[in-house]
Amino acid sequence: MKKKFALIGHRVPSHGKLNLNDLAGSCGRLDVILRSVNTALYLSHGIRDDVEIVLHFMGGEKKPRRVWIEGSNVKGLHADERSIAGQISKILQTPLPPIGMKYEFQKGIFHGQGALEDTLSEWKNEGVVPMHLDINGNIISEELKKYENIGFVISDDQPFNDDEMSLLSDVKKISIGKKWIQGHSVIAILHHYMD
Numbered sequence: 001m002k003k004k005f006a007l008i009g010h011r012v013p014s015h016g017k018l019n020l021n022d023l024a025g026s027c028g029r030l031d032v033i034l035r036s037v038n039t040a041l042y043l044s045h046g047i048r049d050d051v052e053i054v055l056h057f058m059g060g061e062k063k064p065r066r067v068w069i070e071g072s073n074v075k076g077l078h079a080d081e082r083s084i085a086g087q088i089s090k091i092l093q094t095p096l097p098p099i100g101m102k103y104e105f106q107k108g109i110f111h112g113q114g115a116l117e118d119t120l121s122e123w124k125n126e127g128v129v130p131m132h133l134d135i136n137g138n139i140i141s142e143e144l145k146k147y148e149n150i151g152f153v154i155s156d157d158q159p160f161n162d163d164e165m166s167l168l169s170d171v172k173k174i175s176i177g178k179k180w181i182q183g184h185s186v187i188a189i190l191h192h193y194m195d
């Protein structure tokens, strides 16, 4: 079973140098996204090689950027959030690849243009079944295990915006429970069901 996680950083800048001492304030709550990366990717000792993460950096004036982290290939990424932020900062200081191109920045970490619309269309072509995480969805169960390729779309500290909600209108909604919890906790619970 392959698991993909699309994480939306609404205010995380798509370009520029990050202030690693203020990931929560000056980087558009990148701290929230990095906690989710950590939970999605890392086991106690090792990396989940059946996971791929797509980060969506939508903030700032310039075009949005996506960053892919492939659990099966990634090298040189450490589990602490500041160190991941350092690598993201280097990517954000690199020119955006041309439309349709995905450049490998370091082993197993790629970046390119695009937004949620592109991720959903790529998933469709790859046979990935998308799931929209929302408190109003169907309560999840071990049924999740029946999918060969599954993709979860999770927002940051903000709700999905109107455009994103319209892209997700045909996507199956699943819920962890009736209270909004933080994205990384959602991911831990999803892993629990799929493990």
Ligand SMILES: C[S@@+](CC[C@H](N)C(=O)[O-])C[C@H]1O[C@@H](n2cnc3c(N)ncnc32)[C@H](O)[C@@H]1O
Pocket: 132, 133, 134, 135, 136, 153, 154, 155, 156, 157, 158, 159, 160, 174, 175, 176, 177, 178, 179, 180, 181, 182, 183, 186
């Ligand atoms: C901190 S929550 C965002 C809360 C925000 N106030 C909202 O209205 O969307 C981050 C993301 O985690 C997921 N999430 C949080 N709680 C959830 C739940 N109980 N069931 C399903 N997904 C949840 C959703 O994708 C949500 O956008």
